[in-house]
Amino acid sequence: MSKPYPKEFRDDVVRVARNREPGVHLKQIAADFGISESCRTNWMKFADVEDGVKPSTTAAESGAKAVGKEGLFGSLEVGKSADFIVLDRNLFAVDPQEIDGAVVLQTIFEGTPDSIWERLGVTVYRDERAR
Known part of the structure; x- marks a missing residue:
């Protein structure tokens, strides 16, 4: 199994992708950093949730829903x-x-x-x- 990329590297990829100039494709950014497009996509999705850009379901929300208590906690x-x-x-x-x-x-x-x-x-x- 390969070693995970350092957080600083992932953060750099996300920052460059988010701040890219018009006409610069995300595919090219992934290639420039030597990573796959799916890797870049996953990092951006994670960063969007982490930074509050996009909502996500937390583990607590999933657990509450699983036991039918999402109206009470989660x-x-x-x-x-x-x-x-x-x-x-x-x-x-x-x-x-x-x-x-x-x-x-x-x-x-x-x-x-x-x-x-x-x-x-x-x-x-x-x-x-x-x-």
Whole structure:
């Protein structure tokens, strides 16, 4: 199996394809970078979803639909139940070595802040460094 292309390379291909001059065909961009057209197409589709250019179905939405609960959970919308945490940093923007140092600032369970800890009888100590 071949090694995946570096993210920086994929990002460059997408940037060049998106900002191409009139008359420059996507087929030529793929050839110039030495990749297949299908590879370039997949990278652009992924980048469009990642950058919010095009919507996509998340794994949570698919799971909710699979059990017939898409009206209750699976996406962040008014009126739906939400379970998530708020961290002191963006895990996608930090060095991978820093991820384990992330501090949970808040837990939302079934749409209610910190309720899971109260239900479990756990005392939550907030790390003042994260403020």
